[in-house]
Amino acid sequence: MFGFIKKSLQNVYNQFTAKISSFFNKDVIDETALQDLERILLVSDVGIKTTQHIMQQLRSKNIQNGAALHQAMHDLLYDIITSVPVPAVQQVPAVFLMVGINGSGKTTTIGKLAAWWTLQGKKVLVVAADTFRAAAVAQLEQWVEKNGATFFAGAAKEPAAVVYEGCDQFLQGQYDVLLIDTAGRLQTKTSLMQELGKIKRIIAKKITSVPVYTMLTLDGMLGQNSFEQAKLFKEATDVSGVVLTKMDGTGKGGIIFSVLSELAMPVLYITYGEQVNDIAIFDGKKYVQELLEKV
Numbered sequence: 229m230f231g232f233i234k235k236s237l238q239n240v241y242n243q244f245t246a247k248i249s250s251f252f253n254k255d256v257i258d259e260t261a262l263q264d265l266e267r268i269l270l271v272s273d274v275g276i277k278t279t280q281h282i283m284q285q286l287r288s289k290n291i292q293n294g295a296a297l298h299q300a301m302h303d304l305l306y307d308i309i310t311s312v313p314v315p316a317v318q319q320v321p322a323v324f325l326m327v328g329i330n331g332s333g334k335t336t337t338i339g340k341l342a343a344w345w346t347l348q349g350k351k352v353l354v355v356a357a358d359t360f361r362a363a364a365v366a367q368l369e370q371w372v373e374k375n376g377a378t379f380f381a382g383a384a385k386e387p388a389a390v391v392y393e394g395c396d397q398f399l400q401g402q403y404d405v406l407l408i409d410t411a412g413r414l415q416t417k418t419s420l421m422q423e424l425g426k427i428k429r430i431i432a433k434k435i436t437s438v439p440v441y442t443m444l445t446l447d448g449m450l451g452q453n454s455f456e457q458a459k460l461f462k463e464a465t466d467v468s469g470v471v472l473t474k475m476d477g478t479g480k481g482g483i484i485f486s487v488l489s490e491l492a493m494p495v496l497y498i499t500y501g502e503q504v505n506d507i508a509i510f511d512g513k514k515y516v517q518e519l520l521e522k523v
């Protein structure tokens with residue numbers, strides 16, 4: 229039953245699931261137990277607003293025992309998980325633009341996705357539009373070539389120009405998947421955000437035949453500290469969904485619910501390590517089910 233969380237997200241299992249499941253065996257759920265539960269939700273990054281919503285719903289249902297609490301929690305978290313529509317990012321041909329702040333895991337995630345799509349028998353082109361650092365380009369090239377996808381860095385120095393050429397190559401080479409890596413940027417740097425807008429306009433102009441998605445990497449270890457940034461990215465670039473990275477480094481599995489309910493963005497993938505296979509398509513229903521399993 230615990231294939232997904234116990235295997236891939238051990239910290240979440242050992243912390244969040246272990247703590248929360250202790251309530252489900254209780255014969256009596258009283259106000260003290262509800263307050264304890266509320267504290268656990270808060271420290272697990274579920275977020276103040278979402279926690280208040282959950283607690284208010286639980287109180288209004290007049291929960292008496294652990295079994296009823298289990299069912300109610302399942303229903304509430306399930307509602308949150310299904311509240312935001314998930315775009316069809318598993319259907320290719322498609323273009324994926326990866327954005328996010330410095331070090332949030334864009335390049336690593338691109339490498340993992342390139343390997344994964346290649347394994348599915350798809351023809352994959354990776355474009356390195358992170359031209360700010362030579363090391364970043366080399367890092368991505370290593371990842372990509374190891375796994376059999378095609379790498380394109382382009383002769384052009386300007387990111388928008390690299391993207392322009394990369395789009396041409398994608399169209400001419402009849403690729404299934406185009407993955408575009410961008411430089412890490414702080415949302416405060418207006419010029420970098422404007423550059424992102426320029427990149428998006430170029431893609432939209434060049435590629436009209438297949439869907440284009442913008443994926444935002446959010447560092448799961450930073451928790452809600454990254455939400456202000458996420459909101460600014462959302463305003464600037466019309467984000468299609470989130471890749472929650474570094475989930476191996478946190479036991480706070482609640483971040484997924486606050487991304488959904490407070491940012492209203494779907495979680496598309498989670499990553500949980502630095503190896504090529506440490507990525508999973510996020511399955512919200514399965515996540516809720518396993519998260520609330522009795523330990």
Ligand SMILES: Nc1nc2c(ncn2[C@@H]2O[C@H](COP(=O)(O)OP(=O)(O)OP(=O)(O)O)[C@@H](O)[C@H]2O)c(=O)[nH]1
Pocket residue numbers: 328329330331332333334335336337358364410411412413445473474475476477499500501502506
């Ligand atoms: N533990 C863990 N580390 C990760 C994960 N994803 C990425 N990292 C590490 O996080 C660091 C930053 O990852 P990058 O992929 O370079 O991040 P980036 O967003 O491309 O960074 P910039 O290009 O500098 O903006 C690297 O040391 C990665 O190995 C993950 O899922 N788990």
Ligand SMILES: [Mg+2]
Pocket residue numbers: 334335336358364409410411412
């Ligand atoms: Mg990078």
